[in-house]
Amino acid sequence: MCSSCTLSCAPGYEIHGMEKIPDKGPALIVYYHGAIPIDYYYFLAKVILQKGRPCHSVADHLLFKIPGFKLLLEVFSVIHGPQEECVRALRNGHLLGISPGGVREALFSDETYPLFWGKRRGFAQVAIDSQVPIIPMFTQNVREGFRSLGTLRFFRWLYERFRLPAAPVYGGFPVKFRTFLGDPIPYEPNVNAAELAEKVSELKLWSFFLSFYLPV
Template sequence: MSSEFLKDFSRIIENIIVDYIDVDFTLWLSWLLMPLLVTFILPVVILLLLYITAAIFYIYKLHRSRLREAYGKDWKNAARSVGAAMWDAHGYIYYGYEVVGLENIPMDEPVLFIYYHGAVPIDLYYFIAKIVLLNSKVIHSVVDKFLLKVPGFAIICDVMKLIPGTIKTCSAILQDGNMLAISPGGVYEAQFGNSYYQLQWKKRMGFAKVALDAKVKIVPIFTKNLREAFRTVSWGRRMWLRIYAATRFPFAPIYGGFPVKLKTFVGEPIPYDSNLTPELLTAKVAKALEDLIAQHQQIPGSITRALLERIYDPSSTKDHHS
């Protein structure tokens, strides 16, 4: 009897462990790992959106004859409008995205936009979408060559006019009457910038040579809380620097996707001045962009504060009346 009692008792204990303790452990483990899962999975949402965009563009490319009849336009224009509408809606819902200072953009002439590069340039996607929807104009953008090698991204680069431009090709784009966006910091600034928002231009002045050659205005733009939406990991900085120096590929892990308040500020246009050298123009533009950052971004950036600004942004009234 005692042997059977022990067996029954052990079976009851086993059932309790299986039915309750394992469940509690699973819940505890999921609670423990949830922040890690959220911070590293959310960037995948942006990647998914990019591939959805690529899919839309392929649909328009493959069925352009039928769609051209429906829209009465080139298939790329129609595809851009649909893609822009999707990105604009995502920006408004997820980040409360808005633009302040659109009146500073000379829409009837070529212009060179210079912007601060976040860990993920999500703000540029939304800004381009906004311009497409407002004025049916596409902003050409200079991107790193590695982006062209990402599977599925070639059609996005083609439709959205993303190029690894040289000074000559960039100048030609502007001389043809187009808008162009360049981040002098590029991938380096994306990978190794931080919540203090210092410019990481490393004495690059190619954009200044482009502006002087094309004789166009430069418009600085900056997006508040950009570094709070996505960040690169702070550990292993020296290792990531060595890898980047050797490969020119952005290997530093990115985390985030936090639904913070994103607001793009468009600065006053900097007119063409033939008396300026590339060095002087670079310094002038850097100062204008740094002034935008100092005026609108609290340093250092805070994810918590940026999240709270989705509910209440104390600078909102000032921004809309400035």
């Protein structure tokens, strides 16, 4: 019911490559974080409706500090991201979605879609420890639908100084969201976390997906 209502708000939403999401068993979905990850919410709804299974998610720990949110997040299988919890979810056979760029990418990326992964390798270590494939995900127009003022110096300073994600977000513009799922990157026992993280970021879901990218 909830998933159907979510998608009814986005009748033009498209997803390409859903067959790459396994019907059973674990996989780590790595996605680009828009100013508001509305595309990821639609993706979660599609997974439930088409695959008949939930996808667990990793969210910033700040969300768990909002009064009343902790229980809500737990109901929707959201965790705050310790590697042990992520590995546990995957070893239990679940799908897990994570955005390595997180809040920083949401606030400071722009319509040119730069990644803000830095030297983050935790997601790669999780995939290695769980011995699961990584499935890259990117959504066309996610930055055109909602934008952040995080590129302004004051909001950047506020975040870097106090870790306060206070940059205003505006939008809700009538653009078409198209989500693309890439080919799974299989587990390789001889690849370490640094190498795998670099492989994913250079593969860039992005270099392939952006070849499709034309704002609508």
